[in-house]
Amino acid sequence: MTPSIRQDKIVILSNRGPNDFVWRNGAWVVERASGGLVSMLAPLAQGSGTTWFCCVSEPPDAAGERDGLFTTAADQCAEFDVVPLPMPPDVYQAYYGRISNEVLWMLQHHMLGPGGYELIDHVRYRAWSIGYFEANRRLAAAVKETCVAPRAFLVQDYHLYPLPALLRRYFPGVPSLHFTHIPFPEPNVLRLLPRPWREAILHGMLGADLVGFQTEEDRQAFLGCCKYAIGREVDERAKTVRALDGRTVKVGVYPASVDPDDLLALQKGPRVAEARERFADSRTEFSIVRVDRLDPSKNQLVGFKAFARLLETRPDLHGRVRFRAFLVPSRTDHTVYRDYKATIYREIDRINDAFGPTSGFLPIEVFYTNDREQALAALERCDVLLVNSKEDGMNLVAKEWATIATHPGVLVVSETAGVAEEAQDSALTVSPLDVEETMQAMVRALEMPLAERESRLRRFRSRVQSWTASHWLDAQLADLGLKAKKG
Numbered sequence: 062m063t064p065s066i067r068q069d070k071i072v073i074l075s076n077r078g079p080n081d082f083v084w085r086n087g088a089w090v091v092e093r094a095s096g097g098l099v100s101m102l103a104p105l106a107q108g109s110g111t112t113w114f115c116c117v118s119e120p121p122d123a124a125g126e127r128d129g130l131f132t133t134a135a136d137q138c139a140e141f142d143v144v145p146l147p148m149p150p151d152v153y154q155a156y157y158g159r160i161s162n163e164v165l166w167m168l169q170h171h172m173l174g175p176g177g178y179e180l181i182d183h184v185r186y187r188a189w190s191i192g193y194f195e196a197n198r199r200l201a202a203a204v205k206e207t208c209v210a211p212r213a214f215l216v217q218d219y220h221l222y223p224l225p226a227l228l229r230r231y232f233p234g235v236p237s238l239h240f241t242h243i244p245f246p247e248p249n250v251l252r253l254l255p256r257p258w259r260e261a262i263l264h265g266m267l268g269a270d271l272v273g274f275q276t277e278e279d280r281q282a283f284l285g286c287c288k289y290a291i292g293r294e295v296d297e298r299a300k301t302v303r304a305l306d307g308r309t310v311k312v313g314v315y316p317a318s319v320d321p322d323d324l325l326a327l328q329k330g331p332r333v334a335e336a337r338e339r340f341a342d343s344r345t346e347f348s349i350v351r352v353d354r355l356d357p358s359k360n361q362l363v364g365f366k367a368f369a370r371l372l373e374t375r376p377d378l379h380g381r382v383r384f385r386a387f388l389v390p391s392r393t394d395h396t397v398y399r400d401y402k403a404t405i406y407r408e409i410d411r412i413n414d415a416f417g418p419t420s421g422f423l424p425i426e427v428f429y430t431n432d433r434e435q436a437l438a439a440l441e442r443c444d445v446l447l448v449n450s451k452e453d454g455m456n457l458v459a460k461e462w463a464t465i466a467t468h469p470g471v472l473v474v475s476e477t478a479g480v481a482e483e484a485q486d487s488a489l490t491v492s493p494l495d496v497e498e499t500m501q502a503m504v505r506a507l508e509m510p511l512a513e514r515e516s517r518l519r520r521f522r523s524r525v526q527s528w529t530a531s532h533w534l535d536a537q538l539a540d541l542g543l544k545a546k547k548g
């Protein structure tokens with residue numbers, strides 16, 4: 062069985078789609094995927110005018126298992142028109158694990174050296190060709206086979222840099238965009254990749270008519286890479302780049318955001334209410350909260366070290382403050398992630414052993430699970446939201462908090478998170494590796510007068526309300542020459 066033909070659709074392409082396809086006990090199980098990318102594109106994708114391609118690894122014990130996947134997608138993904146593209150496990154692992162996660166994610170979050178992006182050897186060269194490039198090629202071929210007269214292509218993120226150029230070969234007149242959700246590297250960082258790879262990445266992106274980024278800094282980095290790494294002509298004023306075939310490619314900034322109505326509805330639901338009650342039973346005078354994927358780029362370790370310094374320097378706060386850390390499991394088969402988790406847990410144990418006795422409870426409480434409603438219940442009443450990523454495309458948790466907070470807390474955010482730009486007049490900003498500054502910012506937040514906390518939160522909330530997920534999407538569709546069309 063092959064997926065049926067789609068005609069006149071807007072085609073979204075991303076590694077992870079709106080549904081996760083999980084191979085469990087010999088059958089495909091469909092789950093609703095989470096994350097910013099999915100929630101921002103879902104309103105468009107819920108309409109009948111859209112088809113969404115995503116990548117799925119065939120199960121290692123049942124390679125070639127495809128028919129069941131297509132049938133499952135057709136039968137069970139009622140909300141969206143999803144086309145999962147099955148890939149042999151070795152192709153998928155090389156594309157997603159070896160290149161997207163171990164090379165591009167690390168490089169684009171400036172995680173260089175041991176534990177991050179280190180070197181390119183023959184194994185990586187092979188992963189690039191049989192995995193990364195191959196996966197992009199297969200996606201383009203699948204679109205060619207199954208789509209007739211598509212209206213537009215919306216290509217998402219670092220997994221699919223080469224794709225716009227590949228699609229253009231088959232569909233030269235179809236408008237297309239590429240959006241990068243994570244930070245874009247400046248020319249000297251991109252130059253750490255082999256020359257043919259950077260060329261495939263940049264020329265691949267320039268296959269689109271519109272290339273989008275989260276922040277002005279990312280846009281500038283991309284323009285710099287086009288100019289210095291591949292010698293393209295860049296118009297700094299118009300923010301355009303001339304592609305190899307002479308087309309002018311527009312480079313835009315579209316900060317990712319949240320859907321306030323959706324969040325407020327979720328906040329009113331029974332699962333948040335249950336969690337709210339559980340937390341009320343163990344309320345302390347102050348709570349510091351963080352919610353992020355367990356990922357070295359999120360910099361949880363420094364956050365805990367800063368909290369330890371807070372307890373060391375302020376014995377008067379013992380027994381009055383608790384740090385609730387919601388760590389979402391991520392890329393758990395990757396050694397770097399497993400090692401990072403072990404390091405974090407050692408640090409948490411050390412802090413809880415040292416300060417538990419004088420606090421009367423464990424000062425750090427960890428929730429290692431992906432439970433959005435539970436996290437919202439803790440976020441809405443926190444005194445400090447800590448977002449101290451080493452580098453972050455945007456960080457939607459900060460915007461979620463600003464939307465649902467029922468108590469005036471303070472955002473402590475690293476300057477290197479995309480959201481810092483929009484929160485600069487409302488948050489306390491810190492340098493992500495500076496433990497002392499992070500500790501001082503948390504103390505300042507805890508001691509900030511009520512009126513100041515309220516006015517900071519009000520400012521950030523109105524900023525978020527004035528640029529939501531639908532602005533993010535509509536602005537891109539408009540710049541691509543399409544009117545937002547939902548049905």
Ligand code: G6P
Nearest residue numbers: 077096098218242243391392454
């Ligand atoms: C973060 C990034 C997204 C990215 C995703 C991949 O959420 O902001 O841009 O697509 O991670 O995560 P995954 O679990 O699919 O590797």
